[in-house]
Amino acid sequence: MHIYAFGSVCRGDIDMGSDVDMLIITNGHLEHINPSDYSIYSYDRIKELWEQGNPFAWHLHLESKLVFSQDSLNFLSDLGSPSAYADGESDCVKFYEIFKSACDSINETELSRMFDLSTVFLAMRNFASCYSLAYLERPDFSRRSSINLGALSVPINKEVFDVLESARILCTRGVGSSLTELQVDTAIKSLSQIECWMKSLIRRIDKV
């Protein structure tokens, strides 16, 4: 078994909204480990992600630190670099589609509103991470990737970003105050700007 810390704690940008991401790689059954506290992968699955050049493999390659090793080896480090990331365009399009499905749900019903706003945040973040990994000099895997792209950042104000991020934290970690109707309305009014941003970056890929 190997255990790694990854994400914000390794990048050094940990804040009050961050949790500590931990990865366990094992082939065995972990009886006393709560799967909601760790990302648990088999060795074969990790090798598969490396071969695919999957963004999560790149994330681990660039931003993880070994915490525990049963055999004194550093399994991830020994894998070397993942394959080149070749799915930038299709992944960006897929996260755009996930964003659109959340928007459709928001227009249709209030029953899953928090989940839909959380999904908007997830789509925005992963879209930006995939875009930066495929097309920019430096990949950004942080929660703030969508506003860390300089001139290519999503054109929403801080208030909207914070509302979407709060929805994400409520849905993943179950902490924080529920959002007010005003906050929700403000975020919903910005969905068209987020859509335009995603479309414009996809168009840039097409031109390349």
Place this chain on the structure above:
Amino acid sequence: MSEFRNRIESQREAIKIVNSFHLYGEPLFSLTEKSINRWVSINQIDPEAEHVNLVIQASKKLFFLANKSQEQITEDYKKLSKDVEDIFVKISQEMSLLQQNIG
């Protein structure tokens, strides 16, 4: 990636079923364990209640495949979709009974 999207759609479907009964002050936000715990705690729901158990079962089924290899997913996915749909039907039936009892 399609499994990833399917998982989001299935979570959304479960959340809509649970919240459509309007039984509690704070709706269910998502199917993560921590979010379910919050929903149970803030609404003072009996953690042993059958509908809570079913929501947890749905959550475990949906997150089960997240880290599996493609080979495992192909086989397991066929069974999973059916299991999850069955649990959704049970959640709906159980919450409908609860609603009748409250009403």
